[in-house]
Amino acid sequence: MSTITIVGTGNMARGIAARALAAGRNVEVLNRDAQKAQAFAAELGGNVTAGTVGQPPAGEIVALAVPFEAAKEVVSAYGDGLAGKTVIDITNPVNFETFDSLVVAPGTSAAEEIAALTPANVVKAFNTTFAGALAAGETSGQALDVFIAADNADAAAAVSSLVSDGGMRPIVAGPLKRARELEGFQFLVMTLQANPAFETFNWNTGLKIVD
């Protein structure tokens, strides 16, 4: 059985772990704090092991379930240690001070900036799925759409397989630079969650292409 390594122990880590376990994967959880990782693994139950960020990841897929700045630090610290791995970038590089733009420049993306720091095959995924929806595996009874962008076809296929095995619909949107559009739109969706005009939007919606 293949393994997915998840870096982080927050709500997005919990959501991705839930779907990976539903997909029948082994899960390895890494945190800077080994005790936090162990407690998180115990909470998740199932085929979950724990370790410390910096140790060689057991997974062929490494999901960085941490914010943008931390994601850059993690891949930089690993250096060549992630070569050959499929690294999932879930980040939304929102400027939370203004909530009016991204912190990456127009014409680029967090995914591309992370990819520039690592020899791993970086895949954008799960940036449009909120943690609660991932944990539940659906939104209002509808399967989640998971948008995927990657330059490496094998890496995209591996993440696509994880997504479909976890009961979601993978939408492989194109090369990694399509992360620009994915990050841009999710920023807009995030502003709506924080907008009191939308009473039913409470960081629990799902972005979907209805067909």
Next chain:
Amino acid sequence: MSTITIVGTGNMARGIAARALAAGRNVEVLNRDAQKAQAFAAELGGNVTAGTVGQPPAGEIVALAVPFEAAKEVVSAYGDGLAGKTVIDITNPVNFETFDSLVVAPGTSAAEEIAALTPANVVKAFNTTFAGALAAGETSGQALDVFIAADNADAAAAVSSLVSDGGMRPIVAGPLKRARELEGFQFLVMTLQANPAFETFNWNTGLKIVD
């Protein structure tokens, strides 16, 4: 009863007209070719009149149901003739030669470029709704989400009212510059329609925030 003027006689004009009539609005159709406008108005039936582009629009709302380059030409030709009007920009400024980027620079949008050419209150709307879905008023039994971006609150409210009266869900996303994210993501959605990997996507999907 208020009137909406629609510039253009293509599929998007047909879809917007259908929803405006469902909303109980009068519709005026303008085309460069008066005969085309008259034939289109006759086809639509109901409270529809026809005229020629360049004549003063009867509607408080003027929907430019034409491509980006034509939309710029129309507002430029009208000059101050659109002052005080609410002008809907529906365009997706996709580079159809490469299908890999927009023709507007990163950090701007077609909506902002159009707004720079007219004293009208420009509202981005209907750029994420395909013509067939507008004509039907739903996608797979779900109400359409219509994303709206505008700097003028009254103009946004007028379009929002048109959308909800037409049986759709208005999502007022913020200032006109949010059109950057709306145009960017719809570009991605359009590439998926043209992608043979998505057999069920055939220029008929609906982009929706499921809650």
